[in-house]
Amino acid sequence: MTPSKSITIRFPDGTERPFAKDGLLSDLLDQAKPSWKETPVAFKINGALMGLGQRLSDVPLAADSVAVEPVFFSSPEGQEIYRHSSAHIMAQAVKELFPNVKLAIGPPIEDGFYYDFDLGRPFTPEDLEKIEQRMKKIAADHHVFKRKVLSKQDALRFFEEQGETYKLELIRELPEDEIVTVYEQGPFTDLCRGPHVFSTRHVAAFKLLTAAGAYWRGDERNPMLQRIYGTSFPTQEALDAHLKRLEEIKRRDHRRLGKDLDLYNVMDEIGPGLVIWHPKGALIRKLIEDFWREQHLRHGYDFVCSPHIARLDLWKRSGHLDFYRENMYAPMSIDGIDYELKPMNCPFHIMIYKTHLRSYRDLPLRFAELGTVYRYERSGVLHGLLRVRGFTQDDAHLFCRPDQIEQEILKVLDLTVFTLKTFGFDDYEIYVSTRPEKSVGSTEHWERATAALESALKTKDMAYRIDPGEGVFYGPKIDLKIKDVLGRAWQCTTVQVDFNLPERFNLSYIGEDGKEHQPIMIHRALMGSIERFFGVLIEHYAGAFPLWLAPVQVKVLPITDQQHAYAQDVAGALIRAGFRVETDLRNEKVGLKIREAEKAKTPYMVVLGAREVQGQKLSVRKRNGENIGELEIPSFIERINNEVLNKST
RNA sequence: GCCGGCGUAGCUCAGUGGUAGAGCAGCUGAUUCGUAAUCAGCAGGUCGGUGGUUCAAUCCCACUCGCCGGCUCCA
Structure with a gap:
């Protein structure tokens, strides 16, 4: 390799090595692999974001060395690239399954991506299933994302032939001398600024979430397109964790909790x-x-x-x-x-x-x-x-x-x-x-x-x-x-x-x-x-309000009716001390009473049995299952008083 | 408002062209029990509303109201 064709690249950790000026960035993967925990989705060359399918020489290389920084999925930029590539894979799948579909736009968003299609009819849940299956096949096919530079005229001609009227509208709005880039993956080509991951195989785990109508360019005077939302992650575990988080969000929905807690x-x-x-x-x-x-x-x-x-x-x-x-x-x-x-x-x-x-x-x-x-x-x-x-x-x-x-x-x-x-x-x-x-x-x-x-x-x-x-x-x-x-x-x-x-x-x-x-x-x-x-x-708070806001702060739970009188005394003392207290005198097992107090997210449960009556004490349990143990009434009051005054969260 | 989905008991949900089921909650009774569900019995619904198709509609169709997911818009 002659010096004129080679250049020194510098990684963020300070290591340097020679690299061909017109070398493919994907070749860097092999060279530096051991020091990276995950596969980069792209590189920053002198600060410019570049896809793995691009050549080092795609950016101007003035000096005899160049700063090369891997971009990982764990960074916001990395996620965008990854999800954007995912959107392209979905578009290819849709185009293959529905050849008459017209493509609009398909950007990455927080936590995922979407793509807008003009299909003439909505997508059904069964459609989404089929699309997801086809995406799996496309990912397995290992199509490399190839970047191509076209003149505006050539780009217009290309998408004209494809009948992609929305893409034409986007290209027409570009300045006359602007170069247009398209990305090709196997048989599918899309207008796109990029960059992209190296190959469709890099997109490992994805899920299509919902289909919904969306106006072209977000303007309600425009035709309504069909949008498919999806998300993707480098591993199935990360995807599963994300889906679990979506479930968690659903569980904490204030409309559900508002009903459950009777608010x-x-x-x-x-x-x-x-x-x-x-x-x-x-x-x-x-x-x-x-x-x-x-x-x-x-x-x-x-x-x-x-x-x-x-x-x-x-x-x-x-x-x-x-x-x-x-x-x-x-x-x-x-x-x-x-x-x-x-x-x-x-x-x-x-x-x-x-x-x-x-x-x-x-x-x-x-x-x-x-x-x-x-x-x-x-x-x-x-x-x-x-x-x-x-x-x-x-x-x-x-x-x-x-x-x-x-x-x-x-x-x-x-x-x-x-x-x-x-x-x-x-x-x-x-x-x-x-x-x-x-x-x-x-x-x-x-x-x-x-x-x-x-x-x-x-x-x-x-x-x-x-x-x-x-x-x-x-x-x-x-x-x-x-x-x-x-x-x-x-x-x-x-x-x-x-x-x-x-x-x-x-x-x-x-x-x-x-x-x-x-x-x-x-x-x-x-x-x-x-x-x-x-x-x-x-x-x-997921409905578990801090003590100062909880509608019922303490639930008094006698174990048998032998403790009812004491329970009422305890409740009275707490009420006189300014607390919101309910007493559960039903003829039920304490396990049930606790379960219901838990479901109501009551901060403190006071269990009273023969032992407590005997010692004139309280057994205190928090709603997280933590057992505080036996307390005298005044020390319990002091404890919860402080918690209210501090407005502890 | 627009696109799609949904609407069955207080709640969560099954179900069928021949006028409906489960669990929980409720009520009644038994059980006196130690940290997230004791057992049994009973009761509960003009299947969101209106109209149509049909011998017959909760189920099919139309309209309408509401909810859900988005779009657009906002505290």
Whole structure:
């Protein structure tokens, strides 16, 4: 090998070796194999992601050495490549089984992949079975993913011949001089930027999960395609573990737990998206609300209350009628005047602000309300407690001077973090949503408001992403999406800076200079809505609420009716100490009583038999099966008192 | 709203063109029992709703309501 044709490659661990400049990256597998625990799905060459089927010389090689980094499935990039290749295998299988199908797009997603097809009819479960079988065959056939570079014209011609109209649409949108890459695996070729794993055989374990309709390019004016979701892993064990996790998610579904634990219900007879809270759910809600009220009193908020309906004119003035109408219910006429059910609380709080002449010394004013609002949600989007039509926001509107905005946002962020932490959430994603198409106000106002939000997040060192065009019609917002124990994200907290409603309602305060100035409003909800927050909370705890939130904290279980009197004494002592206690006096075996207390996820069970009566003690068992042993009543009370005060999770 | 699936007892689910079953829960009785199910008996449903086909519909068809999985949209 002459020096001009060879180059030194450097691996991240510092080892170096010569390699042919035009060598296939797949050859690296053999050369370095012993030091890798798993097979790389791709390589990074001087930082550029490359498939194993590519040559080293596909990237410009200026120096006489080059950095080569293996990309494994265990990395996010590796998973994307792996799932993307899986999607191609599925597309090949579908194309072979249904030759008339047209291909749309097939990207990797978190935990898997999908591919959209235009088949003219939906896929049946039997279809999915057949497709999966065919995929197994394709994987076993060991087709190498071959990358090919085409001119735009050649690519258009190729997919024209294939009748792939969706691919043509994608290619046509590329710039004229752009090169187009396709990947070929055996008889199947797909438009694709790549990279891919080396061969179909690398995709070892996969499963097709569901088929569902999806609009072409996500636009409901476009035709509906048929989407198949699937997932894949390098080993059957990893796939099985993932499927098990899906089962776990199902087990923790708040709709199932809500029923099992008798917390709430949504019934036909009442209407979709309208929640009734059963006694146990309502009790937890009360505890959440008590905590919320206490914190807001401590943090300088004033509580206000407002009605559920208001004159149409109010909503006209606020802009809701122009910009929010599709989420509002039809007006009702009362004594010849139109009224609207409220979708938001802000106009009411604004009207409270306007009842006095305000001084700069009064600001900031913080009006808080657990305000129940009603929004029309399209029938297909309703989902348990997480998406409903009537819900209660833990809402507040802060009226402040321009020089107070940032300070107020910082305080809101602090209170948010504290609140979420109290409920066991310490992992969230933060987004700043900017001006949407349908919105009110000047560009300047929007820019100032957005800058204030970003600046506060930077001060707090909270990492965030921009969500373009996702703001509310009157202002930009910070959204916190809570990540639950399973890593799923739910949008709850929202903080919105608003220059526009104060203007529309002509709000003012008298400044130091004796002149009128316009206050700025901050709309904020920390938990978002009690319904959604509760839904997330149920799943987060899998229904096993911490002691301070558990609807029944202690269950007293006498073994025979010989202990009933003592059981009632014990229960009385616990109730007097402020605990929520139930006593199970049924003529049943203690095993059954324990089983039912376990199923209800009661934190503490107190078993009372002859021994306990004799020693005037309690046998304490936790719901995780842990046996605390015998305690005196006062020491048990002390123990659970501390647990409640600490709000231990 | 759109695409598909589903709707049988309070809950979880079987089932059939000839007007329905199981387990759990409920009720009654027996059992007095030590850390996740004691036994027996009883009762419980116009098979989501409306219309159609048929001698006959819970089953087939149409419409409708709701739920589930996605799409789109949001706290």
